[in-house]
Amino acid sequence: MKKIFFTPGPSQIFPTIPKHLKEALRKDILSLSHRSSRFKKIFYKTVDDLRQLLNIPKSHHIFFLSSGTEVMERVIENCVEKHSFHFVNGGFSQRFFETAxxxxxxxxRHQVAWGDGFDFDKVEINKKTELICVTQNETSTGVALDKKDxxxxxxxxxxxxxxxxxxxxxxxxxxxxSFADLVFFSVQKGFGLPAGLAVLIVSPEAIEKSKYLINKxxxxxxxHNFINLLKYADKGQxxxxxxxxxxxxLGQVIKDMFxxxxxxxxxxxEKKANILYNFFEESNLYRPFIKQSRFRSKTVIVVEVKNGSSNIIKKLTNKGYIVGNGYQKFKDKQIRIANFPAHSLASVKQLLVYFKKYERQKNL
Structure with a gap:
């Protein structure tokens, strides 16, 4: 049975990954030295294309690390002497805070209930703060913060x-x-790659802060301090x-996205997210966890299930549709559904066919 992974990461691989893996084997990519001229070309091309895809200004540097969790540590180490300020509303924003x-x-820390967003204007940031940390899309709860905010x-x-x-x-x-100093993501979610790589985008001001701390x-x-990462990145390494x-x-998938x-x-x-939310809003068995629509993530849809989510998750798995459990304390109460570029509209519609089927069975 072919499986489709709607888990929020690792998730469904991008459709072209099998082809790119074969090409990588044919081209001996797996045996390349990271000091070779071939690797430098791959490094520079991936960075340049990522810059174009995400509209990253030339002023900002792009670093490759191992995971989003590692990035949190490097960000705190290189940009905080004593005080950071964290907006916490879920498991991963809490992880950022605990890292500090x-x-x-x-x-x-300014903390709200899991599932809530923030009114930034109403929060007083301590004057001693050096770095403000925000989780734009909280994977544990499906809360997304507006980029304008x-x-x-x-x-x-x-x-x-x-x-x-x-x-x-x-x-x-x-x-x-231009309004962010450190932005990061890992590739096993929206880019549909296997886990094991994270990308950190760093402003000149953040680089200067790292230099300042070193001098102190x-x-x-x-x-993996910023100055060392920059020294090697400038050489394509x-x-x-x-x-x-x-x-x-990553470079190959970016080309596909172009x-x-x-x-x-x-x-x-957005179209797939609207279809999912519309269905769950009208359901008697499921309901969106995030009550305020302005805070609902388009890429991680979290739903509550009456009487628990375990049985439905098992039934979906038996049909080849792998969805995510609720996170931590919500494990047996919620379902998390990834909505990434690798998920086709047809697969989303078929997933909802099974959700409807199990709802009808519950109502019998």
Whole structure:
């Protein structure tokens, strides 16, 4: 049975990945030295194409790391001497906050209930804050923050660095990088790749903060500190032996996305999200977890299930449709459905056929 993964990451691979894997084997990509001229060409081309796809300005640097979780650590190390400020409304924004604590910083936190968004204008940011951390798309709950609100947050606090987690919304979300200092995502979600690679986009101001901390004798990490990453990126390299295959695959998928058109990709995601939310809003068995539509994620749809989600998840799995459990305390109460570029409209419609079927069975 062919399976379709609607899990929020790792998720369904992009349809062209099998072809690109065969090509990678044929071209000996898996054996390339990360110091070779061939790898440098792959590095530069992937960076240039990513810059074009996401409209990243030339002023910002692009680094490759291992995971979104690692990026959180590197961001705190390189941009915070003592105080960061975290908007927390779910598991991954909480992880960002806890990372600062584990690195012996003294972070501030504005916390709301899981499933809620933020009114940034009503939140007072402590004056000692060096870095503001925002999870634009909270994968654990399906809350998405409007990019316009994030821009206003930066405009209202121009003296502070701003980090934005778009791990489960890239490449859908259209970030204005001129109002963000650190933006990051991992490839196993919206780009439909196997796990094992993250991308960090860094402003000149964040680079300067890292230099400042180094000059003060603050520990900013070892091989993956920003200055070392920049030194090697300028040469088309990484400090360590990287996931060469993942960087190659990312470059190939970006080319595929060029053919589809990023506007068309974003429109398709919105269309699928509307179909999903409309169905769950009219259902007697399921309902969207996020009550305010302005905070509903287009890429991670979270629904509550009356009397629990476990049986429905098992039935969907038996049909080859793999959806995500609720996160942590919501594990047996919710279902999380990924809506990434790799998910076709036809597969979404078929998924809903089974949701309807199980709802009718419940009503008998």
């Amino acid at each position: 604590i584990e690195l012996k910083k003294v972070p501030f 994030i821009v206003l947050l930066k405009k209202n606090h121009p003296d502070k660095l701003l980090a934005v987690d778009i791990v489960s919304s890239a490449p859908y979300v259209n970030i204005d990088y 004798g603050v520990n900013v990490g070892s091989y 990484t400090p360590e032996t990287p996931n060469v295959l993942a960087i190659y695959l 053919k589809l058109g990023i506007r068309n990709i974003r429109k398709a995601i």
